[in-house]
Amino acid sequence: MENTLFDYLSKYIKLTHNEKKAIIDLDIFKQFKKGTLILRKGQFSDYGYFVIKGCLRCYYIIDGNEKNTAFYTEAESFEPVCKIDKKASEYFVSCVEDSILVVANSEMEKSIFEKFPKFETLCRILTEELLIKSKSEFDNFKTSSPEQRYLTMLQKRPDLIQRVPQHQLASFLGVKPQSLSRLRARILKKK
Amino acid sequence: MENTLFDYLSKYIKLTHNEKKAIIDLDIFKQFKKGTLILRKGQFSDYGYFVIKGCLRCYYIIDGNEKNTAFYTEAESFEPVCKIDKKASEYFVSCVEDSILVVANSEMEKSIFEKFPKFETLCRILTEELLIKSKSEFDNFKTSSPEQRYLTMLQKRPDLIQRVPQHQLASFLGVKPQSLSRLRARILKKK
DNA sequence: ACAAAACGTTCACTTAAGTTAAGAAATGAA
DNA sequence: TTCATTTCTTAACTTAAGTGAACGTTTTGT
Structure with a gap:
């Protein structure tokens, strides 16, 4: 400890x-x-x-x-x-x-x-x-845009995505939960 | 000094x-x-x-x-x-x-x-x-939204609006210069 | 195990910001 | 003062975020 x-x-x-x-x-x-x-x-x-x-x-x-x-x-x-x-x-x-x-x-x-x-x-x-x-x-x-912020978080604090509910991460990234959900779908589609 | x-x-x-x-x-x-x-x-x-x-x-x-x-x-x-x-x-x-x-x-x-x-x-x-x-x-x-941020700056750092060109304040407030201009027009109209 | 609550996604619609371009106003240097 | 540059505004159009609601899934507490 x-x-x-x-x-x-x-x-x-x-x-x-x-x-x-x-x-x-x-x-x-x-x-x-x-x-x-x-x-x-x-x-x-x-x-x-x-x-x-x-x-x-x-x-x-x-x-x-x-x-x-x-x-x-x-x-x-x-x-x-x-x-x-x-x-x-x-x-x-x-x-x-x-x-x-x-x-x-x-x-x-x-x-x-x-x-x-x-x-x-x-x-x-x-x-x-x-x-x-x-x-x-x-x-x-x-x-950065919300999308860029999310991508940055994926790189720099990937653990947060596992430990924290999405709707709480949303305001942390400066958007509403629905927008975070949409933004993630957008990123998946691009790949 | x-x-x-x-x-x-x-x-x-x-x-x-x-x-x-x-x-x-x-x-x-x-x-x-x-x-x-x-x-x-x-x-x-x-x-x-x-x-x-x-x-x-x-x-x-x-x-x-x-x-x-x-x-x-x-x-x-x-x-x-x-x-x-x-x-x-x-x-x-x-x-x-x-x-x-x-x-x-x-x-x-x-x-x-x-x-x-x-x-x-x-x-x-x-x-x-x-x-x-x-x-x-x-x-x-x-x-805050960009509009709220601008209103907060008006209150807390009114001097900045006098000393700094608008297009430089824009990115400080997290928007493009055109958006700041529009946002200011919107505020004026509301009053 | 069950019911209730919380969570994440999707959708249709609204609102605001990004983009591109044009022109007016202000500023600065010759 | 004049000309060029920078700054600000406006407008039309595009893109993305906000809003309200529905729906299925997961989690939680009992």
């Missing part, structure tokens, strides 16, 4: 046995059942999440309809907007599957930064990397 | 006179003429930018057409993807107007982090904030 986390972190810094122990002692590994709501609209939360195993879904409810904007799977992390904003959350986050997550709040972060300053460097670098990745994805979304 | 930077930073930390001097001594304020290319496709760069005055435009050239994905104005910052990726840049960044920018590379960052560790905390927090803002904007883009 810890391995997913430490393997991921080892790309950035080497951790001593003591440092690893300090992390484990924080008791940050939590299990959640499929369907569990991690975050609700209107809620305030200063917890951040890292997916060890499973899949999280971020969605808005707009005019009574769910609009999915993000899916987080193994070795991906996310911090709710409300954490920094200090406003109530605009969206929900739920578990698409039974999941194991690393869960940490600001207080825990602060205490570990004080004990091991290099964790702050780590967090800064990880966040910079996420920001960059986020820009790439946004740019790619803006410059 | 420094004021734009220090006013902005004062929201996050208090800087001593010494710390401010250390920043100014880095000689990071640079002027650029309208049209100057700050970053080219294919280029490697480890510089980050903060806009004191002016406007930057990030664009791709896809099938010979410019696709604009971001505009940066006063008190906004950006780091090129290639800085962390270590791959060649996929896009161009140019000055929409005569601009004054804070320009710093990784080496300068590193030296200032060593002298004043609290700058690293500052950078971590600023980056977290940018990431959160970026997620909000992406979510908003995904869950």
Whole structure:
């Protein structure tokens, strides 16, 4: 369980046995059942999440309809907007599957930064990397048609098509479920 | 000139006179003429930018057409993807107007982090904030129609409509210039 | 095992965006 | 100022997405 986390972190810094122990002692590994709501609209939360195993879904409810904007799977992390904003959350986050997550709040972060300053460097670098990745994805979304976006997802995140219902992927790709269905039929016909 | 930077930073930390001097001594304020290319496709760069005055435009050239994905104005910052990726840049960044920018590379960052560790905390927090803002904007883009996006821009970034040509705003809003023109006519008719 | 709910596809119709082209308006350089 | 270029708008036509509904399949809970 810890391995997913430490393997991921080892790309950035080497951790001593003591440092690893300090992390484990924080008791940050939590299990959640499929369907569990991690975050609700209107809620305030200063917890951040890292997916060890499973899949999280971020969605808005707009005019009574769910609009999915993000899916987080193994070795991906996310911090709710409300954490920094200090406003109530605009969206929900739920578990698409039974999941194991690393869960940490600001207080825990602060205490570990004080004990091991290099964790702050780590967090800064990880966040910079996420920001960059986020820009790439946004740019790619803006410059592609729904059909191209679907083809890109087939290449870059083929697992999502298996684990997530089509009608949830639709809004993630910026279209309605019927359009996604049609678009897939169109692609099949072309081949 | 420094004021734009220090006013902005004062929201996050208090800087001593010494710390401010250390920043100014880095000689990071640079002027650029309208049209100057700050970053080219294919280029490697480890510089980050903060806009004191002016406007930057990030664009791709896809099938010979410019696709604009971001505009940066006063008190906004950006780091090129290639800085962390270590791959060649996929896009161009140019000055929409005569601009004054804070320009710093990784080496300068590193030296200032060593002298004043609290700058690293500052950078971590600023980056977290940018990431959160970026997620909000992406979510908003995904869950809106082009018409709604234009109306949102009218509210949130009305200055852009004045400073940036319409045909550049079009791809930023995810449509062709003709569609933006039509969409604006449609809005006027409704009122 | 069964009924209910959720899911995916298809269809007909509507609405909006893409495409191509033409012309008017604004901008900039000589 | 004039001429050329760029920018913006309009229009006619094409293509794709939105909408509402139907239908069969799969999944879920009891």
